[in-house]
Amino acid sequence: MGKPAADPDVIRIGNCSGFYGDRRSAMREMLEGGRLDVLTGDYLAELTMLILGRDRMKDPSLGYAKTFLAQIEECLALALERKVRIVANAGGLNPAGLAEKLRKVAAELGLDAAIAHVEGDDLLPRAEELGLGAPLTANAYLGAWGIAACLDAGADVVVTGRVTDASVVVGPAADYFGWSTTDYDALAGAVAAGHVIECGTQATGGNYAFFTELADLGRPGFPIAEIRADGSSVITKHEGTGGSVTVDTVRAQLMYEIQGARYAGPDVTTRLDSIALSQEAPDRVRIGPVIGEPPPPTLKVSLNTIxxxxxxxxxxxxxxxxxxxxxxxxxxxxxxxxxxxxxxxxxxxxxxxxxxxxxxxxxxxxxxxxxxxxxxxxxxxxxxxxxxxxxxxxxxxxxxxxxxxxxxxxxFMAGYVDAAEVAHIAVLPDGTRVDIVPPTRTAALEPVPEPELPRPLPRGATRRAPLGEIALARSGDKGGDANIGVWVRTEEQWRWLVHALTVEELRRLLPEVGELPVTRHVLPDLRAVNFVVSGLLGEGVAYQARFDPQAKGLGEWLRSRYVDLPVDLRRVSA
The missing domain is CATH 3.30.70 (Alpha-Beta Plaits)
Structure with missing residues (x-):
């Protein structure tokens, strides 16, 4: 195992970036704000890979997130002093190049830092052979085990290329607790925690539907996941920082950019319909335990073309x-x-x-x-x-x-390749190259049958009101598709929502959906329904098919639409 954390029962993993361009000062704020074992950052998105691809066309030595390099130059000494390991996917299309730059920065600062990286996701040289066409970029979504191997070898900083967003959290947890590749429930719990904190301040009140309830949203703090050996976690933030961590701010992020009840990844398929949330204390929300299943046999590939x-x-x-x-x-x-x-x-x-x-x-x-x-x-x-x-x-x-x-x-297009076709390689601090073996157990991704629905509310008097008077929502993009997660707080509201907000009603409320394919997924434990609208965003965010190309405001439009609400259903406090 890698360097020990302060608490043998809990690893405390923070986030300091939700996208390439996020708050520049966040790395220092997180390192100075309180105890951490690991600090992670997510710098990659579908659009970012295109931007980095164009950078690489101009200069083959580029292709990584340059802001991360600047943050490390400012904060590496502090991270080493506080014994906080840093894991980020900022390597983009050139993790080896970024790792080399980091070593030069450490040497110039007179610091003894162990730098490692993960590679193998870049499939561009083999794109035609793998049936992926002739894209500008072709990157498989790798999992957590390359990160875990680097940390196990004592790395202070690990940079990767295209891994799943949650992998930068799962890898440190898997290394710390010594999980095996078949500890599916623990891995799924860490995926849930990683999914919540991957987008930074969206977990602490950013982009939150009932934002007027939050006392201090002026400058939200970045989130922290305290993960235990069984994969369960508590989402929190540094004391004294802005924003709030509530069941609904966490639930909002769980609903972000998902599809069905099975959330597939390269290491585990996470059952989102098994997740339970509870407010443990102010700014502390417990997740889990969570049910995990074997991953699918294929890896998703991010394909960008001009x-x-x-x-x-x-x-x-x-x-x-x-x-x-x-x-x-x-x-x-x-x-x-x-x-x-x-x-x-x-x-x-x-x-x-x-x-x-x-x-x-x-x-x-x-x-x-x-x-x-x-x-x-x-x-x-x-x-x-x-x-x-x-x-x-x-x-x-x-x-x-x-x-x-x-x-x-x-x-943007998504491709899929057999996991065995992808070389997942951990390059350790001493230069040793370790091949990460793909999962031996896999399961084809199947939709979860719709659960038994609660009995509807008795018919009664209604009033015209915005859906958002009682319902919260979070929407986002997955390539050319958009998702809209909608949820409510009480059982009575849920009994109304799950019967009232059908696919047909969504089409009526959002005429721009038209006749596009729409799939509804029901998540009873979250009192939520999630809609996936296929093709609404054309060929991805860079195509700019709509004035809101990432569907960020789609959920808010839905909440603003008037419906026939039962007169007794009113907004309730969290």
Whole structure:
């Protein structure tokens, strides 16, 4: 096992980054704020891999999260002094390159730091052979055992490429408690804890539906998972930091970017429908124990390609005859274009209101987005025509910004390969390379049958009110799909929600869903339903199919929609 933690029964794992670009000072804040055994950071997302891929195209020595390197330069001495190990996926497309940079930083600072990394996720050289096409990036989601091997060898800092977000938490816990690859319940508990803290301050009140209940959301602290040998955990934060840790802030993060009741990973499949939450004390929420099952036999692969080139123009329409003004602008621009792009999409946002007392309040926005494999078809040819409308179109014609030359956009797809085809390698501090053996027990991922539903509430008087008066929600993206998790606090509210919020009702409340495939998953122990809307986000966040390309506000839109609520159902305190 690696370096001992302060408490033999609990390993205390913090988080200091939920994405590439998160709070720069968080690493120091977490190291100075109180006791930790391990500090983790999640720097990778589907969009980030595309950004790093473009970095690598310009300079093959790049491809990692540069902000992490700056944070380590500032905080490595403090981490070593406090005996806090650091584990992060900041290596991106070049974990070996980042590890080498870290060694140089440590040497320049006069520090004796053991640096290790995990590699093998990069499948780009074999993409065609594995049936993955010809992408810009191709990275398999590795698990926790390479991290555990590095820590077991005494690493102070471990950087990885594309691992699952929870793996940076599971690896330290597995190493500390000596779990085996078949300790599925313990592994699943650590996955749940990792999933909660992976997005940083979203676990301490950030992006939380009932945010007005929180006393201090000015600058939320980053979360901590105290994990025990059975995988159960307590989610908390450093004393004196902002935000709150409640059952609902934790439940919100559990509902984020999930699909069904089985949450598949490379090491274990976590049964989300087995999770129980309880408020142990202020800012302390207990999770678990959790049920785990063998992982699926395949690994998910993140595939990013350059889909083509994109440009956009946004017109401001003010006052009367908004629809007619929009139609004139559309007709003119399309007929003036020298060549029509492959895709030309219009969106009219009716933000105007009658008899407005400000010009902005009287204005709507008309957005035109063009895409094409040929940059010339969405470049100056499009921009020049759009600008030429300024004195020749509807009254009051103006723009929010002037269009440019167009820029490349990315497309995300998920691929799958047999786990045995992927080399998962731990490169220890002394340079020794250790092959991580793939799981010997696997189970194909099957949907969980819908559980028996509680009996519905008796019919009675109703009132028109927003769904969000009683329901909380969290939404997000998985490639081109969007998920919307919705939950309530009381058993009576649950008896109403699970029968009222059907797929058909979701389509009625969110007309933009249209006829897209929608799947509903019921999670009774969380009093939650989760919807997966396939294809709502086109070909991923970089494609920008909607003005909210990551579906972050989709749940809030749903909460704002009016439904027939039973008169006795009211918002209750946590």
């Amino acid at each position: 889909g083509g080139f994109r440009n956009e123009m946004e017109f401001v329409l003010t006052g009367l005859d908004i629809e007619a003004k929009a139609e004139l602008a559309r007709r003119q621009l399309e007929s003036w274009l020298p060549v029509r792009p492959a895709e030309l999409d219009w969106t009219l946002a009716r933000l105007d209101r009658p008899d407005a007392d400000t010009e902005e309040g009287a204005s709507a926005l008309l957005r035109c987005v063009v895409r094409d494999p040929d940059p010339n078809k969405v470049g100056r040819g499009f921009s020049n025509v759009a600008v030429e409308l300024a004195l020749a179109s509807y009254p009051g014609c103006t723009f929010t910004t002037l269009p440019g030359n167009g820029s490349p956009y990315g497309v």
